Amino acid sequence: MIKVLHFSDIHLGSGFSHGKINPKTGLNTRLEDFIQSLTLCINRAINDEVDLVLFGGDAFPDATPPPYIHEAFASQFCRLVEANIPAILLVGNHDQHSQGNGGASLCIYRTLAVPGFKVGDNIKTHTISTKNGEIQVITLPWLTRSTLLTRPQTEGLSLEKISELLIEKLGAVLEGEIRQLNPNLPTILLGHLMVNRARFGAEQFLAVGKGFTIPISLLIRSEFDYVALGHVHKHQNLNPDNNPPIIYPGSIERVDFSEEKEDKGYVFLEIEKGRVDWKFCPLPARLFCTINVDVSEQEDPHKVIIKAIEKKPIKDAVVRLIYQIRSEQLELLNMGEIHQALSSAHSYSIKSELISQLSRLRLPELGVGKSLDPLEALKTYLENKEHLRDIVNDMLEAAQLLLNREEYDQELEVLQEELF
Template sequence: MIKILHLSDIHMGSGFSHGKINPETGINTRLEDFVQTLSLCIDRAINEPVDLVLFGGDAFPDATPAPYIHEAFANQFRRLADAKIPTILLVGNHDQHSQGNGGASLCIYRTLVVPGFIVGDRITTHRLSTRNGDIQVITLPWLNNSALLTRPETEGLSVAEVDRLLLEKLQPIIEGEIRRLDPDIPTVLLGHLMADRANLGAERFLAVGKGFTIPVSFFIRPELDYVALGHVHKHQNLNQANNPPIIYPGSIDRVDFSEEKEDKGYIFLNLIKGKVEWKFCSLPVRSFCTIKVDVSEKDDPQQAILDAIKKQEIKDAVVRLVYKLRSEQLELISNLALDKALKSAHSYTIRPELISQLSRPRLPELGVGNTIDPLEALQAYLNNREDLQDIAEEMLETAQGLMDN
């Protein structure tokens, strides 16, 4: 039975705006949070001990992190080398230069020939000997168009056509790796990619135009015992039949408020040929808390805001307070009072939003015998949504088309 710890998307150095400088260390507290979270993963790997650690990519926010951030990452992974635990560091999209060439932030581990460390920066199969037997790991790093295609091949093609061509190029490459596998040894595919069944949640807008989507069917193969993925920050299993499990562990800490509701952690699994047992292990990460309140119709708007704050558990949390009010209510709000109410938070931001009196809905009164045209209702709604003005005309045209059908 081979024990494996699978983690991904560390993004060490992210979210500094949600932290503050620790006066004792001179380091941003959010970096300290990320280091602490990573250390818990490494602790589990060493204390178990596991036979292999798989990192699914995106070590930092970009390919050239500051030296002190790189050092914080290296200090943790060096513990695996000292414990003689083999580790594969896969190259993700954030680990590459903007041109998509190489794994700039991780290549130092290959250059220094760190014992037991493999940098997965190309599609190939690695055979490793562990304390509890041999294992094969196919590495599939983040792929850009230039990785598989030449400029003449893509000239004049739409995005969808380029994506289809990429898949046509990738499929025989993966097939070639699978055909060279030893059928008697357990096999894992480690990939940093966007799978077509992935539930992105609040991240869905970040995925647009940032790489192509690979069908999950690519990986539902009897030769594969486990598919370890990285890139999507929300933990999920894309193949509930578990033949094989296709797992995103998600990021190990919250990068921003889009991940406010997500549980964070890593995957621990036991693997033999033809059988795998896996478990998602939650990590105790700092909570994020959004407080939204509309006080535009309140006689005492400040008290309404304070009451909303009291209802939330904000101690040591990263908090954002968003309240809506009318312009004439501004003088009724004391920032000092809000600062005092939010004092127990780790950090906080306060964002008032003014409601224009001119933007109030002007809809006919609805009652018995009264109706309103759906398009008029949609137009009134869009008139009150400044954030939708750039697509308002398209929405109206689409609605008209639906009604005409």
Template sequence: MIKILHLSDIHMGSSFSHGRINPETGINSRLEDFIYTLSCCIDQAINTPVDLVLFGGDAFPDATPPPYVQEAFASQFRRLVDADIPTVLLVGNHDQHSQGNGGASLCIYRTLGVPKFIVGDQLDTHCIETQSGKIQVITLPWLTHSTLLTRPETEGLSVAEVNELLIERLQPALEGEIRRLDPDLPTVLLAHLMADRANLGAERFLAVGKGFTIPVSLLIRPEWEYVALGHVHKHQNLNPNNDPPIVYPGSIERVDFSEEKEQKGYVLVEVEKDTVHWEFHPVPARDFCTIEVDVTEREDPQAVILNAIQKRAIQDAVVRLIYKLRSEQLDLIETGALQGALQTAHSFTIRPELVSQLARPRLPELAVNRSLNPLDALQAYLDNREDLRDISEAMLEAAHSLLNS
């Protein structure tokens, strides 16, 4: 049996807004969280030991991460080189330039000739020699319209029509790789994609306007024993019949509050020809905690909010406190006391929401002395506009699309 560790969507260098600077290291605490959970995965790979590591893409938030973030990522994967464990790094949508060409953040590993490291930046088949025998890995990186189609071919077509045309181009390309396979060796498809049956999380916004959706039926083939996916941050198996398993391991650390209730981790796989066994393993990701309180009908709103905080396990968690109140109750809330009650949290935000339409809500996160990126600012604004709730999701998607264009 060949043992494989399958992980994906590290996004090292993201979620800094939920952290703080560690005075001892000068590093954002959220980067330290991501380094820690990645180290847990690498520890498992080395201690098992596994024969192969498959990374499903999205190493960083974008294709040009700061050098110190790249170094943190490389220092962990270097341990696999030292342990003589072959590794495949697949290119995801965040690893590409904004134009969708190349895997800028990962191609350095190929340029430097890192031993036993393969960068999957194109559809290709790799025969890998492991300690337990040979295995074939088909790499399918994140595909954009420009990858398979020219601009004239897509002019005048709807999004659905372009998606259909892309699938028509991808099918024979995959078939070509399948025909090259050695039928006596086990095979894994390693792909970074949005499958049509996937339950989505933060990535529904992170990839707006890019790539396309691939039907799960295209991934169910008898020629491969396991389908290792990346891109969707929620762990799931899209083919419960396991013929073959089609598995998203999910991200290894929470990116934002949309992933608050999701377990984070990696997958251990044992595979040989016509046989596969896989198991999800959680990692100790940082807890996120949302406390929502409606005090509009309460005589002592401050006490109610403080009591709600005391009932939750907020120690070392990333916390957001959301409370609804009437405009005439504003003077009954002492923000300093709320901040004091949240001091045991790793970090926190306080978001009051006014139910009255006669007064504008006081939003601490939008104060002039706060630094927010445009999307967080828009989210905070929409969260306090009841009259825009019906179109808030569409507005967020449009904003993501504009910022990523």
């Protein structure tokens, strides 16, 4: 069995706004979080003496990261060279120039001829020799329309027709690689793709207008023993039948609050021709925590906010506090105490959302098509206004007097018409 470690979407250099400067290192603490997660991936590869490391693309937020971030990435991957572990670095959409050509952030490893490293910036089959045998990997980097079709081929066509041509062209190119495979060797497809069956997060919008969605039917092939994907940050298996497994390992750290509830990690697998055993391995990514509380109807909004904070596991987490409040309640808040309550967080932000005094509570009982006695309607409304509950009876009594007076006036008017 050949042991493989598959991970993706490092995004080293992301999320600085959620961190702070570490005075001991001079680095942003969120950069240190991403480096730690990457270090744990490389540690597992070395400690378990894997035969091959597959990186599914998106090393950095863009194709030209600052030198110190590039150095942090290189220092970890070079540990694989020292351990004689080959690696394939696939080019993702963030690794390309804005024009979508080339893999500027990763091609340096090919230029420097780093031993054992292969850069996957085109559709190509790589045969890798390992201590436990040979394995073949088809690389499928992030593709754009210009990668597969020329401008004359797409001129005047609808987007739907262009997409059909793209899928047709990709299918033909991929078929060409498949027909050249050695049928006796285990085969992996390594792709940075947006697949139509995937559950997307924020990354779905990171390449709007540049890439295209690939039907999963192109990936479910008997020739593939395992399909290793990158691009989608949420770990998932797109083919639960596992024939073959089509796996997004997800990103290795939380980039922002859209990934708050997602597990982060990598995939460890053992593979031979016709058989693969894989397992998702979680990483201790830093927690993100949202505290959302509506205090607009509370008598003591400050106390409610403090209690909401105390209920959440905010220690060393990236926290955002969002509260809804009326303008006249603002003076009831002690912001110093709120900041103190959040002080155990790694970092935090506070956002208030002012509720208009004219906004009305939506009650199903009072909706269109509902017919309630006027007093019952008023009672329903008052009972849902906490700050009016202590005068409900008085207001209902006053309303009853008004209704009685209105009925008396109506009866008097009818009597006068009859008499005169």
